[in-house]
């Protein structure tokens with residue numbers, strides 16, 4: 001039984017979707033990042049980066065959401081494109097693009113728009129600009145093909161869904177109008193029963209909802225430590 005360390009945030013939700021899509025049996029273990037569970041020694045032994053998600057599958061420990069997607073796809077042989085060098089190259093490129101670009105820029109955009117103690121126009125503009133630029137690249141690709149890699153729904157689509165379904169939070173309520181092709185993919189995936197089960201997963205556990213001083217200290221440690 002796979003142990004799945006998670007919260008309802010975008011990166012864990014990609015993996016929840018994959019676990020539900022594959023039908024693998026798994027035990028969801030809540031990591032309440034607003035209470036600081038990510039910094040507990042027993043969790044750091046699984047993910048030294050103190051973030052969710054992570055999985056433990058027998059003696060395999062995997063952290064970082066897109067690494068987990070690839071691990072589960074290779075384990076099951078599901079949601080991968082045909083095994084050709086061309087498609088393998090596309091798969092790795094787009095998985096890394098989502099992991100290193102879409103996720104971090106969206107995350108910083110949410111941070112500076114909604115959580116930073118000061119509204120810094122420069123930072124908000126930079127991260128919204130970069131997040132939008134990345135979503136436009138996805139939208140352009142999805143204007144030309146139905147799914148991100150090959151001709152079938154796969155793990156890159158799941159990785160995209162994890163972040164893109166929250167576009168209004170990262171970029172504002174009207175942002176969907178700019179990415180009609182991406183919206184088509186997100187809506188298609190969100191309508192899948194596996195996606196509904198993934199999104200409902202967090203309701204099985206009592207995650208903290210308020211963003212109070214405890215949450216700030218757990219998630220924004222830089223505010224108490226001056227390094228610059």
Ligand SMILES: N[C@@H](CCC(=O)N[C@@H](CS)C(=O)NCC(=O)O)C(=O)O
Pocket residue numbers: 009010011012033038050051052053063064065066099103218219220
């Ligand atoms: N590169 C990592 C990033 C993981 C990440 O940033 N997770 C967020 C939730 S989406 C988290 O754990 N935040 C809690 C914190 O920063 O303390 C991945 O793709 O899994």
